[in-house]
Amino acid sequence: MAEFFAMGGYAPYVWSSFGLTAVVLIVNVIAARRRLQKSLQDAGRRAARQRHRSAQV
Amino acid sequence: MKLPVWFHKLGSPPHFFRLAGLFSPWLFWPAIGLLLLGTYGGLVVAPPDYQQGDGFRIIYVHVPSAYLSTMIYAVMALASAIGLIWRMKLAHAVAAAAAPVGAWFTFLALVTGAVWGKPMWGTYWEWDPRLTSELILLFIYLGYISLRGAFDDADKADRASAVLALVGVVNLPIIHYSVIWWSSIHQGPSIKKMDAPSISGDMLWPLLVMILAFTLFFAAVLLQRVRSEVLDRERNARWVLDIMDTPDKVSS
Numbered sequence: 209m210a211e212f213f214a215m216g217g218y219a220p221y222v223w224s225s226f227g228l229t230a231v232v233l234i235v236n237v238i239a240a241r242r243r244l245q246k247s248l249q250d251a252g253r254r255a256a257r258q259r260h261r262s263a264q265v
Numbered sequence: 266m267k268l269p270v271w272f273h274k275l276g277s278p279p280h281f282f283r284l285a286g287l288f289s290p291w292l293f294w295p296a297i298g299l300l301l302l303g304t305y306g307g308l309v310v311a312p313p314d315y316q317q318g319d320g321f322r323i324i325y326v327h328v329p330s331a332y333l334s335t336m337i338y339a340v341m342a343l344a345s346a347i348g349l350i351w352r353m354k355l356a357h358a359v360a361a362a363a364a365p366v367g368a369w370f371t372f373l374a375l376v377t378g379a380v381w382g383k384p385m386w387g388t389y390w391e392w393d394p395r396l397t398s399e400l401i402l403l404f405i406y407l408g409y410i411s412l413r414g415a416f417d418d419a420d421k422a423d424r425a426s427a428v429l430a431l432v433g434v435v436n437l438p439i440i441h442y443s444v445i446w447w448s449s450i451h452q453g454p455s456i457k458k459m460d461a462p463s464i465s466g467d468m469l470w471p472l473l474v475m476i477l478a479f480t481l482f483f484a485a486v487l488l489q490r491v492r493s494e495v496l497d498r499e500r501n502a503r504w505v506l507d508i509m510d511t512p513d514k515v516s517s
Contacts, residue, residue, distance in 0.1 A: 212309075216319035221384050225377045226304070229326040232373045233300075233482065236366060240489045247496040254500060255509035 276355050278495050279504040285488040293485035299478035306471030314468075323381040325471055328455070329479035331374035334402060335437055337367035337483060341409075342434045345427035354498060355491075357423035360430060361413060362490035366483060368406035375399055386450055394443035395451040398436060405433040419498055 215222040307325030314321035341363040348356035378396065379389040390396065409426050416422035444451050455464050456472070464472075499505050 215322070216313060218318060218320035218322075218384060221320060221380050222308075222322050225323045225326050225380050226308075228376060228380075229330070229373060232330075232369055236369055236482075236486050239365070240486045240493075243493045244489055244496075247493040251496055251500065251505050252509050255506045258506055 296481035303474035334371035358494035
């Protein structure tokens with residue numbers, strides 16, 4: 209096991225590459241999700257305003 | 266040219282919004298499964314390289330991200346061209362949604378390349394044709410994103426940024442052929458379309474799995490991002506208001 213993590217002396221390079229890749233993938237998922245939530249919230253607020261306005265008329 | 270009905274339906278924002286939401290998980294979860302399989306194959310199954318030892322394993326994240334960096338740009342440029350020629354809003358939305366993802370994978374390709382370069386070439390960075398043209402790709406992505414941000418009007422942003430995306434296409438063949446045209450510190454391709462690959466089977470399959478996994482991952486993220494773009498562009502459309510009245514239809 210220790211041998212596996214040592215990566216034949218290349219541990220810092222191999223693990224930092226794979227670690228950064230995991231971070232970038234996770235960031236992309238979170239960013240896309242946040243973006244969609246924001247768009248949905250904006251649309252929801254507009255829809256609520258619209259309903260309010262048509263209720264007043 | 267007559268286009269089939271399903272194509273027109275796909276171009277209709279409410280249809281696209283719904284279908285993209287349904288399809289995205291079916292791309293995302295296979296992508297995660299393949300990422301785990303490819304990582305296991307790359308770190309455990311593949312034998313150490315005879316020259317680079319275990320250091321070569323960085324290939325399993327570097328090559329897929331470098332591949333995506335140019336593939337996403339091609340998608341972005343194609344969508345921009347379709348948007349300009351046929352005035353198709355959905356195409357512009359695809360281009361706008363692809364850009365940030367492309368920038369992230371270009372960044373990842375550059376950094377994993379630098380981390381790989383240090384033990385193998387003795388340097389993180391060299392002003393080499395392949396490395397420099399990939400760095401320019403990152404700048405083009407960032408330029409595209411900030412150009413979009415400079416317009417309040419979505420139509421103007423679409424047209425101006427589409428032109429920039431098309432001009433930037435000249436960089437793609439430069440990146441691809443840089444290792445052939447100029448003497449480069451960067452190695453040539455490990456997989457060639459028409460040739461037998463220059464690496465062994467146990468090294469190759471995890472790489473192919475990772476490339477497929479990255480591609481599916483991009484497709485899943487792209488669909489969700491295009492949904493946001495469509496929603497923002499259609500802000501006052503009837504269907505958006507209708508969807509908001511039935512929130513369960515919108516989830517995920």
